[in-house]
Amino acid sequence: MMRAIAALAAAALYGLVALPSPVGVTVGLAGLLPAAVAILARWPLMAVVAACGYLVAYTVALSIGQAALRVAPALTFGLALVVFLEAVDLSARVHRATVQGGVVRAALGRWLALGFGVLAVAIVTLTTAGPLARILPQAVSPLVAAAGGLASVLIVAALVRRAA
Amino acid sequence: MTGRVTPLALSLVAIAGWAVSLAVLSDRAELLLAGLPVLVLLAALARPAAPPPYAVAHELSSDRIFEGDTVTLTITVTARSRIGLIELLGPRPPGSLVRSGHHRVVMTLGRGDTGRASYTLHFPGRGAHDLGTIAVRVRDRLGLRAWEHRHVDPRPLLVYPRIVPLRHVPRPAHVQASVGDYVSRALGEGIEPGEIRQFAPGDRIKQVNWRASLRLGQLYVTQQHRERNADVVLMLDTLAEVGAPSETTLDLGVRAAASLATAYLGRKDRVGLITYGGVMSWVRPRSGAVQYERLADALLRADVVFTYVAKDLLRIPPRVLSSQALVIAITPLLDRRFAKAVLDLAARGFDLVVLVVSPVDVTRAAVAPTATGELAARLWRLERGADLGELRRHGLPVIEWRPPAPLEAALAESRRRRFRLANAG
Numbered sequence: 001m002m003r004a005i006a007a008l009a010a011a012a013l014y015g016l017v018a019l020p021s022p023v024g025v026t027v028g029l030a031g032l033l034p035a036a037v038a039i040l041a042r043w044p045l046m047a048v049v050a051a052c053g054y055l056v057a058y059t060v061a062l063s064i065g066q067a068a069l070r071v072a073p074a075l076t077f078g079l080a081l082v083v084f085l086e087a088v089d090l091s092a093r094v095h096r097a098t099v100q101g102g103v104v105r106a107a108l109g110r111w112l113a114l115g116f117g118v119l120a121v122a123i124v125t126l127t128t129a130g131p132l133a134r135i136l137p138q139a140v141s142p143l144v145a146a147a148g149g150l151a152s153v154l155i156v157a158a159l160v161r162r163a164a
Numbered sequence: 165m166t167g168r169v170t171p172l173a174l175s176l177v178a179i180a181g182w183a184v185s186l187a188v189l190s191d192r193a194e195l196l197l198a199g200l201p202v203l204v205l206l207a208a209l210a211r212p213a214a215p216p217p218y219a220v221a222h223e224l225s226s227d228r229i230f231e232g233d234t235v236t237l238t239i240t241v242t243a244r245s246r247i248g249l250i251e252l253l254g255p256r257p258p259g260s261l262v263r264s265g266h267h268r269v270v271m272t273l274g275r276g277d278t279g280r281a282s283y284t285l286h287f288p289g290r291g292a293h294d295l296g297t298i299a300v301r302v303r304d305r306l307g308l309r310a311w312e313h314r315h316v317d318p319r320p321l322l323v324y325p326r327i328v329p330l331r332h333v334p335r336p337a338h339v340q341a342s343v344g345d346y347v348s349r350a351l352g353e354g355i356e357p358g359e360i361r362q363f364a365p366g367d368r369i370k371q372v373n374w375r376a377s378l379r380l381g382q383l384y385v386t387q388q389h390r391e392r393n394a395d396v397v398l399m400l401d402t403l404a405e406v407g408a409p410s411e412t413t414l415d416l417g418v419r420a421a422a423s424l425a426t427a428y429l430g431r432k433d434r435v436g437l438i439t440y441g442g443v444m445s446w447v448r449p450r451s452g453a454v455q456y457e458r459l460a461d462a463l464l465r466a467d468v469v470f471t472y473v474a475k476d477l478l479r480i481p482p483r484v485l486s487s488q489a490l491v492i493a494i495t496p497l498l499d500r501r502f503a504k505a506v507l508d509l510a511a512r513g514f515d516l517v518v519l520v521v522s523p524v525d526v527t528r529a530a531v532a533p534t535a536t537g538e539l540a541a542r543l544w545r546l547e548r549g550a551d552l553g554e555l556r557r558h559g560l561p562v563i564e565w566r567p568p569a570p571l572e573a574a575l576a577e578s579r580r581r582r583f584r585l586a587n588a589g
Contacts, residue, residue, distance in 0.1 A: 044171060044172070044175065047175070048175045048178060048179065051175075051179050051182075052178075052179070052182050055179070055182055055183055055186055055195065055198070056186070058194070058195065058198065059186045059190045059192065059195060062190065062192045062194055062195070063190050063192065069193055069194060070194065071197060073194070074193075074194035074195070074197035074198050075197050075198070075200065075201070077194075077197075077198045078183075078197060078198040078199060078200055078201040078202060079201045081179060081198065081201070081202065082176070082201045082202060082205060085172065085175055085176065085179070086172065086307060089171075089172045089175075089307070090307075093249075093251060093270055094270050096266055096268060097251075097266050097268035097269060097270045098265055098266045098268070098269045098270070098281045098283070099269075099270050099271070100269070100270070100271030100272070100279050100281065102271070102272040102273075102274075103249065103270055103271065103272050105272075106248065106249075106272040110248075110305065110306065114201060114204065114205060115201075117204055118200055118201045118204050121200060121204050122197065122200060125200070142188075142191070145187075145188055145191075146188045149184040149185065149187060149188045149196075150184075152180075152184055152203060153177075153180065153181045153184055153185075156177055156180055156181075156203065156206045156207075156209075157177060159206060159207070159209040159210050160169050160173060160174070160177055160206070160209060162209070
């Protein structure tokens with residue numbers, strides 16, 4: 001069951017990569033092939049490689065396509081990434097184990113809740129990002145973006161370090 | 165209980181960093197949005213969390229079994245608060261096989277819920293195991309944190325060697341003072357009729373042989389032979405073994421020893437045990453059902469301990485290895501030191517029988533058959549035939565047991581012709 005969910009997520013990711021540009025059909029294989037290996041071998045580390053491959057392919061497809069910002073596919077892409085990683089991880093955990101009822105149901109509920117949470121955060125972010133972009137001078141916006149990105153990663157790393 | 169961040173959380177951190185980096189480098193906001201679910205998920209780590217309370221219990225269907233039997237282990241988990249995912253790794257001792265179910269259990273529990281899982285373990289070989297440790301890993305609802313704990317509640321399991329009923333066992337040359345199944349030469353109380361003699365004061369009326377008395381005109385009585393028991397010492401070679409796990413020459417020797425012990429104890433004999441190897445241990449000869457427990461406990465722990473030192477049998481106390489005992493040496497004769505010890509015992513006048521577990525057949529059963537293997541087995545058998553002939557030339561009765569042929573057949577074939585026993589106590 002978990003491997004089927006992971007396969008669905010991998011297929012969705014491939015479809016989303018192929019969406020912005022026809023080049024995505026080819027570059028999407030950078031994610032799809034390791035994803036297939038990860039699903040078949042129940043190998044979480046390969047799933048991370050596949051996720052990174054999908055992100056690179058998505059970046060290439062977006063850069064070549066030069067399409068306008070589309071929020072829904074990007075959020076779906078992010079959610080599919082999470083579902084894919086968690087599903088491969090869970091499929092490795094339940095392999096050759098007695099699985100009591102509720103494990104898959106709990107995972108589906110968790111992903112649904114995450115979807116709603118992400119939607120809410122995205123609405124808030126996009127609502128505040130619009131006025132902020134108008135205030136910021138054009139020249140400093142890349143620097144602010146880089147600083148924001150670095151800060152978010154550092155904050156997450158600090159959280160992980162504290163939790164560990 | 166040890167808490168840590170799960171590998172999944174670390175993977176998500178890597179993905180988040182990768183997404184943000186690509187977003188900044190490529191100047192595409194979609195990648196930031198793609199990284200948003202990951203960042204939202206990781207933000208949950210900001211909230212401190214404690215391990216969810218739970219209780220684990222487990223039980224075994226039996227604490228004593230024989231080789232080849234199965235035991236069912238049931239694990240019960242009760243959650244005192246909601247548990248996102250709990251993983252349990254039940255005990256699986258080396259050499260055991262999971263026959264039904266899995267020894268790993270994954271479940272999600274709500275507050276107050278109880279989860280139960282069972283699996284069956286098959287034990288093809290003997291041994292003393294402890295099935296008391298369960299590894300528990302509890303994950304939080306998002307799967308980002310995990311707490312590990314070892315639930316320890318000792319549950320010893322003894323797997324006794326398989327016993328084969330034996331009708332023909334080597335007969336001892338000497339008997340002891342206690343009552344047993346062997347007809348002694350000495351006359352006294354018993355049921356086996358002996359010589360006839362004239363009636364003497366003190367004789368019982370029921371002993372009068374009326375036929376002889378009527379024929380000879382005076383009273384004659386029939387004397388009886390005493391029934392006595394014997395001391396049997398099983399000497400097990402633990403210097404070396406060959407063969408596949410749970411079917412090694414030592415395992416077969418242990419089964420033979422257990423079967424012989426059961427047969428002799430059933431004849432009211434006193435049975436002792438000496439394990440001759442890297443570590444030498446012994447069980448003093450005694451009789452009764454409790455003695456079987458002692459012998460079985462010693463036998464299921466018998467193992468090969470490598471040593472260069474040849475142990476001296478003089479270290480064994482005389483009450484364990486008495487000169488009147490029948491010594492049955494059970495050996496694959498892989499180590500010359502054991503043959504030397506056996507010859508030493510024979511030279512000291514012990515009543516000795518050597519039961520040789522053929523390592524050739526055991527090894528052939530463990531390896532794939534090839535032409536070279538067959539040739540090697542033939543050569544090995546010839547060499548061993550010469551070794552056994554050497555022992556026989558020293559006057560030792562040697563019984564060769566070639567598994568999978570039954571032990572009973574080997575014993576019956578080589579049944580020794582023994583005279584009626586004397587030296588009653």
